[in-house]
Amino acid sequence: MKANPAGVLTGAHFFDGDYACAEGAIAAGCRFLAGYPITPSTEVAERITQRFPLVGGMFIQMEDEIASMAAVIGAAWGGLKSMTVTSGPGFSLMMENIGLAAMMEAPCVVVNVQRAGPSTGLPTMVGQADIMQARWGSHGDYAIIALAPNSPQEAFNHAITCFNLSEKYRVPVLFMMDEVIGHMTEKVVIPPADRIEVVPRTLTAKKPGQYRPYDAAGGWVPEMIQAGDGYNIHTTGLTHDERGYPQMTAECQEKLIKRLTGKIRENASDIIMVDESNLDKADVVLVSYGITSRVAQAAVQQARKEGLRIGQVRLITIWPFPEKKIAELAGKIKGFVVPEINAGQISYEVERCAAGKCLTRHVPAYGGAVHDPGVIYDAFKEVLHAGKTQTVR
Amino acid sequence: MPEKPRPCGEEHPRSKLLRMDRIPHIWCPTCGIGTVVNCFLEALLATPLNLKKTVIVSGIGCTGRVAGYVNLDSFHTTHGRAIPFATGLYLSNPDLNVVVFSGDGDLSAIGGNHFIHAARRNQNLKVICVNNFIYGMTGGQMAPTTPVGAKTSTTPFGCFEHPFNLPHLAASSGATYVARWTSLHLRRLKWTIQEALSRRGFAFIEVIAPCSTVYARRNKLGTGFDLMKFYKENSVIRHGADTKDVDISFQGKIIVGKFVDVQKPTFLDQLNEGYSKVFGDKYVPYGSEKWHKMKSEFQVSAAKA
Numbered sequence: 065m066k067a068n069p070a071g072v073l074t075g076a077h078f079f080d081g082d083y084a085c086a087e088g089a090i091a092a093g094c095r096f097l098a099g100y101p102i103t104p105s106t107e108v109a110e111r112i113t114q115r116f117p118l119v120g121g122m123f124i125q126m127e128d129e130i131a132s133m134a135a136v137i138g139a140a141w142g143g144l145k146s147m148t149v150t151s152g153p154g155f156s157l158m159m160e161n162i163g164l165a166a167m168m169e170a171p172c173v174v175v176n177v178q179r180a181g182p183s184t185g186l187p188t189m190v191g192q193a194d195i196m197q198a199r200w201g202s203h204g205d206y207a208i209i210a211l212a213p214n215s216p217q218e219a220f221n222h223a224i225t226c227f228n229l230s231e232k233y234r235v236p237v238l239f240m241m242d243e244v245i246g247h248m249t250e251k252v253v254i255p256p257a258d259r260i261e262v263v264p265r266t267l268t269a270k271k272p273g274q275y276r277p278y279d280a281a282g283g284w285v286p287e288m289i290q291a292g293d294g295y296n297i298h299t300t301g302l303t304h305d306e307r308g309y310p311q312m313t314a315e316c317q318e319k320l321i322k323r324l325t326g327k328i329r330e331n332a333s334d335i336i337m338v339d340e341s342n343l344d345k346a347d348v349v350l351v352s353y354g355i356t357s358r359v360a361q362a363a364v365q366q367a368r369k370e371g372l373r374i375g376q377v378r379l380i381t382i383w384p385f386p387e388k389k390i391a392e393l394a395g396k397i398k399g400f401v402v403p404e405i406n407a408g409q410i411s412y413e414v415e416r417c418a419a420g421k422c423l424t425r426h427v428p429a430y431g432g433a434v435h436d437p438g439v440i441y442d443a444f445k446e447v448l449h450a451g452k453t454q455t456v457r
Numbered sequence: 458m459p460e461k462p463r464p465c466g467e468e469h470p471r472s473k474l475l476r477m478d479r480i481p482h483i484w485c486p487t488c489g490i491g492t493v494v495n496c497f498l499e500a501l502l503a504t505p506l507n508l509k510k511t512v513i514v515s516g517i518g519c520t521g522r523v524a525g526y527v528n529l530d531s532f533h534t535t536h537g538r539a540i541p542f543a544t545g546l547y548l549s550n551p552d553l554n555v556v557v558f559s560g561d562g563d564l565s566a567i568g569g570n571h572f573i574h575a576a577r578r579n580q581n582l583k584v585i586c587v588n589n590f591i592y593g594m595t596g597g598q599m600a601p602t603t604p605v606g607a608k609t610s611t612t613p614f615g616c617f618e619h620p621f622n623l624p625h626l627a628a629s630s631g632a633t634y635v636a637r638w639t640s641l642h643l644r645r646l647k648w649t650i651q652e653a654l655s656r657r658g659f660a661f662i663e664v665i666a667p668c669s670t671v672y673a674r675r676n677k678l679g680t681g682f683d684l685m686k687f688y689k690e691n692s693v694i695r696h697g698a699d700t701k702d703v704d705i706s707f708q709g710k711i712i713v714g715k716f717v718d719v720q721k722p723t724f725l726d727q728l729n730e731g732y733s734k735v736f737g738d739k740y741v742p743y744g745s746e747k748w749h750k751m752k753s754e755f756q757v758s759a760a761k762a
């Protein structure tokens with residue numbers, strides 16, 4: 065379906081990533097935002113408060129992030145595309161209900177404009193250290209999708225992708241921006257509505273009585289309803305069967321968890337987006353995401369000037385992780401260089417997928433500033449000159 | 458010789474509103490929760506409300522299980538979060554009649570912040586709280602409602618904390634309808650729920666009900682009949698009582714009745730009025746027919762997808 069023109073500000077704009085994200089959400093059809101103010105994400109909500117009243121949207125400032133996430137799931141069940149926006153401390157508070165959204169299969173989007181942590185950390189300064197929390201932060205086994213934009217333009221484009229994926233897979237999608245992307249201002253082109261593809265909320269065509277809320281009919285994703293249409297559904301955070309009824313058995317648990325994790329894993333090739341370049345004859349491959357992928361370009365250019373063959377895999381989708389791509393490259397190259405503004409997160413995934421076939425060199429930055437490109441450049445050289453399979457930290 | 462019991466061949470009078478395929482329920486014999494559900498269903502049937510548009514949201518606890526047995530759209534959420542979940546649900550479709558069933562711990566401990574803020578906003582929710590003075594589901598630990606002196610599994614020598622007076626908390630936070638009954642007051646409870654369902658705004662109904670298994674037994678208060686007898690002898694009906702005077706002490710008098718019933722614009726009324734003033738005709742009132750049309754433009758049926 066094409067985007068509803070009512071919410072689309074077609075034209076060229078000068079937006080920061082937070083505003084662009086808000087516009088992307090509106091274009092995608094989001095009409096519900098529950099949130100609690102936190103730097104550096106607040107501008108997303110502020111933009112929404114200006115725009116929602118005239119497009120039929122509901123913004124509610126809740127009493128905390130726990131309530132925000134709960135309200136977002138409630139609104140999803142009432143038939144609205146819904147989202148919340150936060151940063152580290154709020155993201156931590158949302159974890160229990162992100163698990164509920166995964167368990168109830170409530171489509172929704174959680175934007176995390178990452179700052180440096182732990183705890184209150186550096187509230188106004190950049191971090192990329194919530195990447196593992198995004199994947200594993202709620203208890204139990206489940207799977208989510210997470211994306212990381214690297215420009216305000218992508219904050220717009222991929223806010224839409226997030227909503228589309230959340231509708232398609234009935235899963236919370238986490239939009240892992242970072243403070244620099246959120247606050248950097250660049251040109252953002254918003255295309256005409258008829259050039260924006262959106263996945264609408266698709267309601268079952270089945271009649272009440274024929275419909276079972278968690279019956280995926282042999283596929284991965286069950287059809288949805290909205291409250292108030294007479295289906296009398298039950299949904300719960302307890303382990304449940306196809307009717308949505310609690311079943312306290314290991315068998316039901318196995319069946320449910322296999323589907324909840326399998327629907328993401330088995331559709332990974334449909335979900336995953338990476339931006340790759342110069343992989344053909346690469347000796348070293350840079351794996352990066354978010355603002356770090358842009359900072360690293362200075363290092364890549366310098367290395368290329370000197371004749372080093374540097375390929376690139378830029379992660380747009382972080383979760384599910386592009387395992388196949390990394391495994392495939394590992395057999396052909398000397399090593400991966402993985403700069404991130406954390407003490408090591410995605411680098412562990414790269415190392416796991418490389419499975420000893422090549423080196424993995426993590427380049428940390430501890431938060432509060434982006435990398436000095438020089439340290440990334442040094443890592444390229446280090447990998448080129450290092451022994452066969454040692455992990456360099 | 459006594460005759461073998463046989464099925465009476467009749468349907469349960471409330472079976473239409475119950476998920477009979479989930480019966481037997483998990484509640485203990487003489488637990489008060491089932492009685493409250495029964496009163497609620499009777500009240501619901503006595504109102505002209507569209508059952509299709511009536512939904513139940515629960516948190517976690519013995520009371521939280523209510524959502525699982527009522528045959529309406531029903532949502533069993535996380536501990537303490539029924540109210541914010543219900544807030545999102547209601548705001549995604551203001552045609553819905555949203556009822557929250559919560560235990561005293563669910564509502565006033567882990568969910569206490571949400572409770573006072575929903576009351577403050579006069580969010581259009583009907584909240585029924587089964588107050589059994591204890592955490593039933595987890596085996597009888599102290600709750601914020603446990604009276605001083607009562608024994609629980611985490612206060613084996615008696616509870617020494619000051620408890621909440623829930624009607625007072627609700628009223629002082631802004632609730633526009635506040636009442637309390639015990640699970641003995643079947644007809645009055647039904648009428649009150651019926652009345653609350655017909656009001657707009659945040660309604661709070663506290664029902665003092667027995668947890669026979671982990672509260673009454675530990676405190677040696679007897680079983681089913683003794684507990685009802687206690688309610689009968691110790692309840693004092695005082696409509697319009699000042700809520701600050703209705704706190705409950707261990708085995709003391711229980712003041713019941715309707716304490717608050719006032720009109721005040723709801724969260725949505727305030728919003729619609731405010732935005733209409735600012736934007737005039739450009740603003741489509743949230744929840745109006747025109748708004749519903751806008752909402753449906755973002756949805757398709759799977760048949761057409």
Ligand SMILES: Cc1ncc(C[n+]2csc(CCOP(=O)(O)OP(=O)(O)O)c2C)c(N)n1
Nearest residue numbers: 517518519520536560561562563592593594
């Ligand atoms: C976050 C979280 N903490 C703790 C629990 C464990 N827990 C389940 S129910 C409950 C208390 C229930 O008490 P109440 O709300 O009074 O309900 P009752 O069982 O008495 O009806 C607790 C502590 C939980 N499910 N989730």
Ligand code: SF4
Nearest residue numbers: 485488519593668669
């Ligand atoms: S433990 Fe108490 S509250 Fe829970 S079902 Fe039994 S009697 Fe009722």
Ligand SMILES: [Mg+2]
Nearest residue numbers: 560561591593
């Ligand atoms: Mg209780």
